[in-house]
Amino acid sequence: xxxxxxxxxxxxxxxxxxxxxLLSEAKRGGATGINLLVMGEEYDEGRVIEAIRDIxxxxxxxxxxxxxxxxxxxxxxxxxxxxxxxxxxxxxxxFKGRTSWPENPLMNxxxxxxxxxxxxx
Amino acid sequence: MDFDFILxxxxxxxxxxxxxxxxxxxxxxxxxxxxxxLWMWLCAPKMKxxxxxxxxxxxxxLRKIEAALIDAGFKAAVVxxxxxxxxxxxxxxxxxxxxxxxxxxxxxxTWWVITGKEPVNRKYFMKLMESPAxxxxxxxxxxxxxxGPAAWQWLHMxxxxxxxxxxxxxxxxxxxxxxxxxxxxIEGRTxxxxxxxxxxxxxxxxxxxxxxxxxxNGLVEIMRGCPRGCKFCSVTLxxxxxxxxxxIEKEISVNVREGVRYGLLHSEDVLIYGANGVHPxxxxxxxxxxxxxxxxxxxxxxxxxxxxxxxxxxxxxLVSKLTEYIFSKTxxxxxxxQTGIETGSPRLAKEIMSAKAAPYKVEEWPDIVxxxxxxxxxxxxIPAATLILNVPNETTDDIIKTAELLExxxxxxxxxxxxxxxxLGVLKDQSLQIRIKPEHVDIMWxxxxxxxxxxxxxxxxxxxxxFYFPLRVLIDAFLWWVRRQAEAxxxxxxxxxxxxxxxxxxxxxxxxVVQEAEMGSATKP
Numbered sequence: 001x002x003x004x005x006x007x008x009x010x011x012x013x014x015x016x017x018x019x020x021x022l023l024s025e026a027k028r029g030g031a032t033g034i035n036l037l038v039m040g041e042e043y044d045e046g047r048v049i050e051a052i053r054d055i056x057x058x059x060x061x062x063x064x065x066x067x068x069x070x071x072x073x074x075x076x077x078x079x080x081x082x083x084x085x086x087x088x089x090x091x092x093x094x095f096k097g098r099t100s101w102p103e104n105p106l107m108n109x110x111x112x113x114x115x116x117x118x119x120x121x
Numbered sequence: 122m123d124f125d126f127i128l129x130x131x132x133x134x135x136x137x138x139x140x141x142x143x144x145x146x147x148x149x150x151x152x153x154x155x156x157x158x159l160w161m162w163l164c165a166p167k168m169k170x171x172x173x174x175x176x177x178x179x180x181x182x183l184r185k186i187e188a189a190l191i192d193a194g195f196k197a198a199v200v201x202x203x204x205x206x207x208x209x210x211x212x213x214x215x216x217x218x219x220x221x222x223x224x225x226x227x228x229x230x231t232w233w234v235i236t237g238k239e240p241v242n243r244k245y246f247m248k249l250m251e252s253p254a255x256x257x258x259x260x261x262x263x264x265x266x267x268x269g270p271a272a273w274q275w276l277h278m279x280x281x282x283x284x285x286x287x288x289x290x291x292x293x294x295x296x297x298x299x300x301x302x303x304x305x306x307i308e309g310r311t312x313x314x315x316x317x318x319x320x321x322x323x324x325x326x327x328x329x330x331x332x333x334x335x336x337x338n339g340l341v342e343i344m345r346g347c348p349r350g351c352k353f354c355s356v357t358l359x360x361x362x363x364x365x366x367x368x369i370e371k372e373i374s375v376n377v378r379e380g381v382r383y384g385l386l387h388s389e390d391v392l393i394y395g396a397n398g399v400h401p402x403x404x405x406x407x408x409x410x411x412x413x414x415x416x417x418x419x420x421x422x423x424x425x426x427x428x429x430x431x432x433x434x435x436x437x438x439l440v441s442k443l444t445e446y447i448f449s450k451t452x453x454x455x456x457x458x459q460t461g462i463e464t465g466s467p468r469l470a471k472e473i474m475s476a477k478a479a480p481y482k483v484e485e486w487p488d489i490v491x492x493x494x495x496x497x498x499x500x501x502x503i504p505a506a507t508l509i510l511n512v513p514n515e516t517t518d519d520i521i522k523t524a525e526l527l528e529x530x531x532x533x534x535x536x537x538x539x540x541x542x543x544x545l546g547v548l549k550d551q552s553l554q555i556r557i558k559p560e561h562v563d564i565m566w567x568x569x570x571x572x573x574x575x576x577x578x579x580x581x582x583x584x585x586x587x588f589y590f591p592l593r594v595l596i597d598a599f600l601w602w603v604r605r606q607a608e609a610x611x612x613x614x615x616x617x618x619x620x621x622x623x624x625x626x627x628x629x630x631x632x633x634v635v636q637e638a639e640m641g642s643a644t645k646p
Contacts, residue, residue: 032321046279063319
């Protein structure tokens, strides 16, 4: 399984664009799927799905997993799990949110782990 | 007995329809002409269960997921919806499968449009989700996972997704991914909200588990995927895999061991099992039937394409030989299957299903359809055929061509069911909106007349014997009622069609858009 991970830390109102860019990058990079992690206190699960619905409906070729997490601890476990051997993505894209979450320790932790290997958008 | 994972579905799915698969069609409609309780008894009788609430026969998809979980070491079982309460205090997750959760698929959506009433499959699914057993389990922290061929519908119904607390929606072949999800549940880790299994991650033949218990009406899968690439179909997105004969035999044995002595060979196109491209080959098909008939006393084919029927007969007289073999071995007098006509217009066929006629030219599609119907009629195969209305870019001329084809099909013993287009396959991003055109009413009327001509005879053959007498009486009563309603409706039809014509002028695709689509550059109306 070759996949690309997209981690959205904090609130973003452009999830459709983010999802689309991940899909196109996955196709360009020969990945078989994407994992999208959307994390932030403001997220409503239904709204997240609605925001990316058209992208999910238009996709037929790639595997997709979408996680929506409001809880900081869960978010950290999920990110750690994703970065360890269990998932080993071929590429990680980190999307910085526009609210308080980017300032939380998870962002620093992530950036340290990724060591500049990812793209911060 | 304790289970961590309970698989279930609503009453309209957890039934064997009295052993008569075609009666299952009635679960996609609201109760009409009969009280709902009687309607449900007719098409969805309650399934026999053991003390633990485990059903005798379960939908094949649920059986596959159950098998995947058991093989991975989890405690899982398919339980009747009426017995869920037993487990609401202990279960870790409830897994619900369905082929039409919200009745958006055909033919449910068509009956809904025609009758204006909510189909029973949707009604009973809603009832299941609101049931005290599920609410209690959910309140206690059990996870709720939904999936199956209609998983895409949840993307349009996020309010119910949230309201019922559905944790994960799984779209696609789930045998592999379900094991990962189960592990996450046991370990208390976060679940994804949505999982789509793409074709590259679909399970290989070796990864598809063998069912552990009986499937509804002895259904066994002989093939997965389809090579024809029709744009409105999701099956065609899956890689093509022929299930090996030894696996098929094992699954048939499971059914027979549990008392199911008849079966349904399931594939999108039974005749291309082991085929050379789309040219049917006698050897694998005879081998398949030899093995099947070693165990089953009667069989049916789930689907066959009309072009495969023509090709098999023209090249090897294979339809005649196979039916002769089946009838001589079983004593059954006919063979049932589902098939797709979809349209009578070669132009539209070329646009949405260019390989449906293969190995013949798509321009010959109406002739292929008629030839296949004639072959089936001569060989006592009774098809339930579908037509798709309201396909993107469908023109009045396309619908007229379909009506002309229906005229040609009058002499052949069959059921023809018109269905409204459902956005699936590569067209899954199209609108769910149904637009009734005046010409659609003509098509529906022609199909109804075709049913009046053939259904009494078919039902007599299908429901033969004293055991089915009460069902036959009810079906006859229903047909009588429909005929009366149709007669009463006839005088009002002209005014209705005129009203539709007036409305349709507002949104009819312009000829420019259609032209563009013909050139292959657009699929949106």
